[in-house]
Amino acid sequence: MQNERSHQISQRERLAPFAARAVPGLPSNLIDEPADLSDSFTPFMGFQAMQDPQQRMLEMMRTVRELVQPTSKVVRPGDVLYHSGLPFNTVFLINSGAYKLVSRSLDGREQIVSLKFRGDWLGFSGIAFGRHACDAVAMDTGNVSIIPYATLLEGCVRHPELMAVVHEAMSTEIRRERESLMSVCTLASQARVAEFLCAWARSMAQRGLRADELTLRMTRADLGNYLGMTLETVSRCLSRLNREQLIRFGERGRRQITIPDLARLEKYVISGSSARTARLQ
Amino acid sequence: MQNERSHQISQRERLAPFAARAVPGLPSNLIDEPADLSDSFTPFMGFQAMQDPQQRMLEMMRTVRELVQPTSKVVRPGDVLYHSGLPFNTVFLINSGAYKLVSRSLDGREQIVSLKFRGDWLGFSGIAFGRHACDAVAMDTGNVSIIPYATLLEGCVRHPELMAVVHEAMSTEIRRERESLMSVCTLASQARVAEFLCAWARSMAQRGLRADELTLRMTRADLGNYLGMTLETVSRCLSRLNREQLIRFGERGRRQITIPDLARLEKYVISGSSARTARLQ
DNA sequence: CGCTTGATTGAGTGCACTCAATCGGGGTGG
DNA sequence: CCACCCCGATTGAGTGCACTCAATCAAGCG
Numbered sequence: 364m365q366n367e368r369s370h371q372i373s374q375r376e377r378l379a380p381f382a383a384r385a386v387p388g389l390p391s392n393l394i395d396e397p398a399d400l401s402d403s404f405t406p407f408m409g410f411q412a413m414q415d416p417q418q419r420m421l422e423m424m425r426t427v428r429e430l431v432q433p434t435s436k437v438v439r440p441g442d443v444l445y446h447s448g449l450p451f452n453t454v455f456l457i458n459s460g461a462y463k464l465v466s467r468s469l470d471g472r473e474q475i476v477s478l479k480f481r482g483d484w485l486g487f488s489g490i491a492f493g494r495h496a497c498d499a500v501a502m503d504t505g506n507v508s509i510i511p512y513a514t515l516l517e518g519c520v521r522h523p524e525l526m527a528v529v530h531e532a533m534s535t536e537i538r539r540e541r542e543s544l545m546s547v548c549t550l551a552s553q554a555r556v557a558e559f560l561c562a563w564a565r566s567m568a569q570r571g572l573r574a575d576e577l578t579l580r581m582t583r584a585d586l587g588n589y590l591g592m593t594l595e596t597v598s599r600c601l602s603r604l605n606r607e608q609l610i611r612f613g614e615r616g617r618r619q620i621t622i623p624d625l626a627r628l629e630k631y632v633i634s635g636s637s638a639r640t641a642r643l644q
Numbered sequence: 645m646q647n648e649r650s651h652q653i654s655q656r657e658r659l660a661p662f663a664a665r666a667v668p669g670l671p672s673n674l675i676d677e678p679a680d681l682s683d684s685f686t687p688f689m690g691f692q693a694m695q696d697p698q699q700r701m702l703e704m705m706r707t708v709r710e711l712v713q714p715t716s717k718v719v720r721p722g723d724v725l726y727h728s729g730l731p732f733n734t735v736f737l738i739n740s741g742a743y744k745l746v747s748r749s750l751d752g753r754e755q756i757v758s759l760k761f762r763g764d765w766l767g768f769s770g771i772a773f774g775r776h777a778c779d780a781v782a783m784d785t786g787n788v789s790i791i792p793y794a795t796l797l798e799g800c801v802r803h804p805e806l807m808a809v810v811h812e813a814m815s816t817e818i819r820r821e822r823e824s825l826m827s828v829c830t831l832a833s834q835a836r837v838a839e840f841l842c843a844w845a846r847s848m849a850q851r852g853l854r855a856d857e858l859t860l861r862m863t864r865a866d867l868g869n870y871l872g873m874t875l876e877t878v879s880r881c882l883s884r885l886n887r888e889q890l891i892r893f894g895e896r897g898r899r900q901i902t903i904p905d906l907a908r909l910e911k912y913v914i915s916g917s918s919a920r921t922a923r924l925q
Numbered sequence: 926c927g928c929t930t931g932a933t934t935g936a937g938t939g940c941a942c943t944c945a946a947t948c949g950g951g952g953t954g955g
Numbered sequence: 956c957c958a959c960c961c962c963g964a965t966t967g968a969g970t971g972c973a974c975t976c977a978a979t980c981a982a983g984c985g
Binding site for chain 2: 464465466468469470472473474475476477487488489490491496497516519520523526527529530531533534535536537538540541542543544545547548549550584585587588590591592593632633639640643
């Protein structure tokens with residue numbers, strides 16, 4: 364048992380490694396920049412320390428398992444974890460499988476806004492209005508941890524390291540949505556498909572899975588929707604990439620794609636990044 | 645002074661109104677749905693209670709002011725709050741003004757990924773890797789609260805209601821990025837421009853500002869970049885909307901836009917939402 | 926076997942892009 | 956004060972990329 368004060372201090376200490384850095388005074392100018400510039404050279408030693416991404420993901424998942432002790436459940440392709448518009452109560456942490464998030468507009472347009480894999484969270488977008496903002500659909504057999512949001516909140520209060528983990532996950536999600544937007548807005552369709560494959564490969568590598576042999580769990584229609592083009596265009600682009608030896612189709616269907624040389628494919632994206640939209644300045 | 649147990653209980657109590665709802669048992673099926681279906685009809689009574697959005701925003705800002713007591717600063721058009729790639733230490737809460745977030749890819753493409761106004765936060769995307777993911781640029785004179793992230797974290801630990809506020813803000817940000825993606829992917833350019841204006845108007849209304857007379861603080865190039873089209877196309881679309889009486893240009897330059905009938909403009913968006921991309925299913 | 930669903934490929938079209946000229950406003954300096 | 960320039964916005968002409976429509980093919984399944 365601790366009194367209030369020592370309790371606070373202990374929390375502060377537990378928080379310390381996750382905080383960016385205690386800011387000594389008020390920033391002298393507006394830009395978010397250390398007052399003492401020499402600080403800039405100090406490597407940032409927060410939770411985002413220099414472990415490799417896979418290690419960090421594993422540690423994150425261990426943290427959640429220990430502090431929340433969630434139940435988990437197996438899902439099968441097509442299963443829906445939550446529906447847009449329904450009350451939000453639960454978030455999920457993906458242990459395995461691939462999932463798509465589908466947003467629907469009032470007038471019936473639907474859009475795959477995100478793809479999620481092991482280590483990603485599902486449901487954060489529901490926090491804002493107490494209702495889910497999209498459907499979460501499993502594209503493959505998988506397993507998710509079920510975490511009631513109330514439980515998560517309590518855990519965050521008691522375990523600041525859990526809060527840091529959650530913040531980081533949401534921050535990552537924001538970043539990734541923006542990358543999608545950037546891809547759709549600035550790349551021609553051919554380069555966009557190529558970049559999509561690169562991103563998927565990198566994503567797999569980061570999770571310790573095979574990155575040179577992708578098994579897309581989606582139809583061309585899904586792909587096209589996600590990438591902002593028609594299914595025919597997706598098909599044509601993939602065929603062209605195949606013709607140009609940048610990818611190869613697998614034996615078991617044309618949803619299986621081999622990337623012989625990821626670096627070359629990434630170069631291709633850059634070279635094909637013709638300024639499709641207005642240049643700034 | 646309280647002992648640990650009562651401290652926990654008090655936190656739980658303080659947290660209660662912000663939690664979705666204590667889930668009594670484990671969900672019987674995977675879908676995020678109350679075990680007792682009658683619950684579905686209980687209005688969600690969390691922080692997202694039935695106040696109007698503007699009231700909620702004001703309350704949120706008051707909460708932050710009280711619990712964090714941030715300093716604030718005036719910014720002028722063109723000021724940069726933080727640069728992509730630089731160490732992340734600080735988040736900002738916007739008191740006034742308009743801001744753009746600019747992402748840059750490795751190969752030099754740049755993309756306006758978000759526009760922010762009063763009540764929005766800036767900097768969350770930097771949490772993930774300890775470095776900012778984009779530039780934040782003021783488009784107008786304004787005022788922001790400066791909140792060191794370490795301070796915010798501490799505040800969240802001590803005041804769960806602050807944590808709830810922060811979660812909600814990040815969740816909202818995720819939602820909005822997705823709306824952008826949906827807009828770019830599913831709308832033809834003409835409808836996209838119209839929807840952009842609708843969104844801006846709704847945004848202003850929600851903040852208690854004039855919604856029928858917009859003053860865009862951006863060039864056509866900025867607009868085009870944000871909307872995923874060229875500046876010429878933006879110009880043509882605006883001219884057409886003007887010709888069709890859906891908008892009117894102001895006396896003081898063509899960045900000032902009057903919307904005589906927002907409902908009609910919104911109808912126009914829907915009618916123009918030709919399925920540009922692959923339909924799902 | 927026929928049916929269905931998904932993928933590919935072709936032909937033709939149109940929307941949005943590129944290039945280019947013009948216009949207008951605000952600031953500056955002669 | 957006016958001429959000039961610069962920047963942003965508009966508009967036109969022409970082109971090409973990605974869309975639409977349509978036919979074909981392949982695989983899975985009752």
